[in-house]
Ligand SMILES: Cc1ncc(C[n+]2csc(CCOP(=O)(O)OP(=O)(O)O)c2C)c(N)n1
Ligand code: SF4
């Protein structure tokens with residue numbers, strides 16, 4: 001007689017919370033935090049860089065998941081910087097996996113817990129099982145293993161923390177590095193003045209379109225409540241779920257340390273990172289429409305990795321952002337449409353700002 005597998009249901013956080021007291025003129029309430037759990041399964045004392053976006057994501061995700069959680073982490077900054085000399089900041093069970101095996105390892109954990117509970121060898125309930133893989137792992141080296149796990153529908157949450165580069169090995173280009181993003185493998189120069197020529201791989205859309213039975217969502221560290229609630233929804237979903245989170249890399253992107261969360265908002269407000277949820281029951285996408293729409297320069301000018309961009313490169317970026325606005329059902333204001341013209345940036349450059357000289361706010 002098999003034992004029943006009892007699953008946890010985590011309540012969602014109230015998105016009003018403290019926001020009620022901190023309204024701002026742009027209506028950016030979503031950024032403020034409600035009262036959160038005291039527990040921190042990702043405790044202080046790790047060795048990531050100051051302002052590290054992935055570390056912020058790890059902390060929010062594990063706060064949302066709580067103590068009854070097991071975590072896997074494929075090779076990357078969040079393995080190396082978090083587990084030096086046999087020390088880790090985790091107060092929950094954690095395992096490192098090879099960079100290509102985050103998906104297969106996590107499937108094994110999920111299948112193992114199910115089997116042990118059914119046989120009465122683990123008292124349960126079924127724990128929150130999650131893996132947090134970098135973009136190099138999730139969108140490139142380990143993509144096949146994560147896609148396989150999603151397709152087989154193992155009951156686990158697969159997260160890509162996206163710092164848009166292979167950070168740990170020296171800020172090399174990855175498939176999710178944005179167009180014109182400078183990395184050590186995409187330096188700008190006379191032959192290739194934009195640095196990276198290709199647009200980023202659309203990993204989250206691939207995951208939603210390719211695995212239509214899975215809960216899939218995008219988020220950023222600029223929206224902590226959204227990130228934590230999507231973590232809980234992904235864990236509550238019975239079956240496989242995938243979360244794609246934008247996480248700035250202070251070292252690789254060259255920006256002022258305190259700007260990590262602000263970047264997480266501006267990337268959305270400039271149309272470069274659509275925030276959405278895919279509902280596998282309805283087979284529909286639900287889009288977040290930010291209350292502010294900015295030109296991409298408001299985002300690019302904060303980061304040294306874009307400091308070499310010429311007017312035509314900025315215009316190309318604005319074209320991509322405008323298509324994103326259309327894709328999520330928002331109007332493109334005339335001001336942003338005009339910025340698809342490189343000449344417009346040339347004039348702006350001469351009169352108002354200079355991208356080539358701007359090495360990022362405070363960087
Ligand atoms: C098969 C394999 N190839 C290459 C490496 C070297 N390597 C270790 S960490 C890393 C970077 C991983 O990048 P990402 O997954 O984006 O995580 P990040 O370092 O950015 O946090 C690489 C390439 C490896 N460990 N295994
Ligand atoms: S290099 Fe980037 S991702 Fe790695 S620890 Fe530093 S800020 Fe974080």
Ligand SMILES: [Mg+2]
Nearest residue numbers: 134135165167
């Ligand atoms: Mg990375």
